[in-house]
Amino acid sequence: MHIIESGNVAAATGVKLSRAQVIAAYPITPQTPLTEKLSEFVEGGELDAQYIPVESEHSAMGVCIAASTAGTRAFTATSANGLLYMNEQLHWAVGARLPIVMCVANRGIGAPWTVWNDQQDTIAQRDVGWIQIYCNDHQQIIDSVIKAFRLAQSVSIPVMVCYDGYLLSHTYMPFDQPEQSKVDTFLPKFAPTHFLNPDDPANFNTVTLPDVRPGLDGKMAPGYIEIRHNLQEDLRASLDVYEEIDTAFAKDFGRGGNPFVEQYKCEDADFVAVCIGSLSYQLRDVIDIMRDNGVKIGVMGVQMYRPFPNQAIIAALDGKKCAIVFEKALSYGNQGALYADIKSALYNSKDKPLVHNYILGLGGREIKTRHLLDALNESCTAPETFGDSPRWIGLKL
Amino acid sequence: MRTDIIEIRWHGRGGQGAITAAKIVANAAFVSGYKGVVMTPTFGTERRGAAIFTSLKISKNKIYDLSPIATPDMVIVLDHTLLEEVDVTAGLKENGLVVLNGPKPVSEYTFKGMKVAVSDITTHSVEAGLPPGIINSGIIGAFSKASGLVDIDVLIDAIEKEFSTKRPELNSKAAQIAYDNTAIGGM
Missing domain, CATH: 3.40.50.970 (Thiamin diphosphate (ThDP)-binding fold, Pyr/PP domains)
Structure with missing residues (x-):
């Protein structure tokens, strides 16, 4: 309902x-x-x-x-x-x-x-x-x-x-x-294999040593670095797990199918705006205006940010002329975090697009359609001359 | 630019229930076939008595832009005393509509180039049996009469659902009395 x-x-x-x-x-x-x-x-x-x-x-x-x-x-x-x-x-x-x-x-x-x-x-x-x-x-x-x-x-x-x-x-x-x-x-009931149970006392998350060591049962127990390595491996593997869960959800509820990125008018696009969250929907109306003006452009929302869906990013942006990354956050002293992650993913792609970075909307500054249009026009008109530093939208300095 | 979105800005004072009124209209519009409804309150500065506004966008299609309304098709004013402190017609489209809760006859209110609809909601709501000051159900009746956008019966259903534990019949009666006593003028 x-x-x-x-x-x-x-x-x-x-x-x-x-x-x-x-x-x-x-x-x-x-x-x-x-x-x-x-x-x-x-x-x-x-x-x-x-x-x-x-x-x-x-x-x-x-x-x-x-x-x-x-x-x-x-x-x-x-x-x-x-x-x-x-x-x-x-x-x-x-x-x-x-x-x-x-x-x-x-x-x-x-x-x-x-x-x-x-x-x-x-x-x-x-x-x-x-x-x-x-x-x-x-x-x-x-x-x-x-x-x-x-x-x-x-x-x-x-x-x-x-x-x-x-x-x-x-x-x-x-x-x-x-x-x-x-x-x-x-969503099946949560039934963990290990849990704190007064009837079966156990210690959890005790001190690990730099190296592996035998446990009480005589088997070798992992050290800190093995445990952290396993976390990284499991995080990377959770991309596939999430895709399966999203597919199962779509089958049961009829919604989903875009676990990692959600694309709008990207298929034939030369330019793709990229961002996280509701701004990617706001940009759809702006993309339509750009399309009416003859610019082949689309927008992509990044739905899963960690683990980072590198393959989905490459599949979406490889061969495009330019990806324009809008961010409401910054890795201070460097660039937008999403921008850096996208460039890193694309380093291994065959036909790398140019990548631009805009910072906007910090602390709730209203994001106006006019500002988004100006930024997209700026990026699409002379994409080669943009440079590697983020530009700020809507500043009143 | 999208031309399928009807933009309605609601002006009230913190505590008058403008957000609830806009939510009721959103529900009724959705039931009436407007699949895109988005209601965005002003953010962060809600204080009892202070001038606030909320944005309601209605369309047959999904709405993607959540930013506040800049060029409304109509404005709903829950409290005529706001006219002295807020430019309620700011950005209002030409031939736009102002729906006003005010005590004077419609001819006393002029907004250049705009239609205006007036109902004395404050009085009608007391006639309906509500305690003085409850005006957010009544204004919905005036909105329905003046805009013709959503049928009064659908709105009354939505009012009774929203106020299911708060005098639903009196609130819907207030809307009906206001609907029957809304004068339209201007232009």
Whole structure:
């Protein structure tokens, strides 16, 4: 059934349908309505879960780590500085291979304080080892949350489901709520092979040594570097796992089919705009205007950012004249993070496109169609002369 | 530029329920076959009593651009005292429509080159039995009459659903009285 609600409610509904068992969260704008909704679901008996209010985001992730270690399906959500405050626990959650799912309503980072949208918060967490999925609308939010729980428990790696603060979190639009019975079939119960059990005491995540060593059972146990190597291998392998999950979801629910990138009018395009999140949808209308003016251009949204879908990026951009990367985040002191990742992926492609980088929308600066048109025209008119430094859109210096 | 999107800007004060009203219209429009509806509140500065606005876009097709409305087809003003502090017609398209909750006859309000529809929602809502100050259901009736965009019966269903635990019949009665008492003028 379709309902018209906010992106935060879409996320909360996905968590309810996924039957999360433990929710721990600390309020922060613009995520707060998500966890408020979940507390209503729990209080009203619609969701059989423990809702644990905590005094900080660091503790929220700590509770999720404990709950997941005990073998329950755990969820939290945050934004911006709240996510950064969790950082140490984020590393722990993934090192301990716990299938926690977290929504992040993307918001700019202080100082100076801003409550408005950009994507610096999650992009800055790209190297912790969590899987990162980004959404373009409310349907993708609710569907991605459900897929994320299955992915997390399939590969024993936590997943962040990210969506633009305010632009998606507080905007209302229609979306379909999957039926509970179908979600129950799609998402099997979480049944970990190892979990903290008072009837069968065990130590988890104890100190490892630089080298391998025999365990109590006499078998050689991996050292730290082997464990970290396995994480990397499993993260790379999770690309295929996610593709399978997305295919299964499309079969059951009739939606999906673009697990890594979502392309619009790219097939015959010479130029492809690339970005993450709702901006890739906003750009569709701009692409149509450019097309009316005779420019062969398309737009591609990157849906999965970690693990980075290198092959999908190459398949989409190899042979194009120019990829134009728009980012609401920056690797300060260098370039846009997505821009650098895309150039790195394309280094191994046969017919490399030129790649341009624009920074825009930081701290919620409104992204106007006129600005996007100006930038695209600038890139398409003289693509060879752009250079390797990001250009900024909409600055009022 | 897309020409299939109808843009409606709602002006109210924090706490008057403009966002809820726009959400009800969004629901009713969706039920009426507008598959693209997007309602984007002003972000971050909502305070009780302060002037706020919210953007509602309606189309038969999916809407991709979530940015605030700059050139509305119509504006809905929940509180006539806002006219003194906000330029509610900013960007309003030529021959656009202003729907206003105001106490005076329609001839007293002029917006150059615009249609105007007036209903004394504040009074009609009390006649319907609502406590003074509840105006966001009534304004929907005036919107329906003036715009003709969404049928009043569909809107009344959506009102009763939204206010299912908050006097649904009185809220729908307020919308009906406002619908029957909306005067249209201007141009």
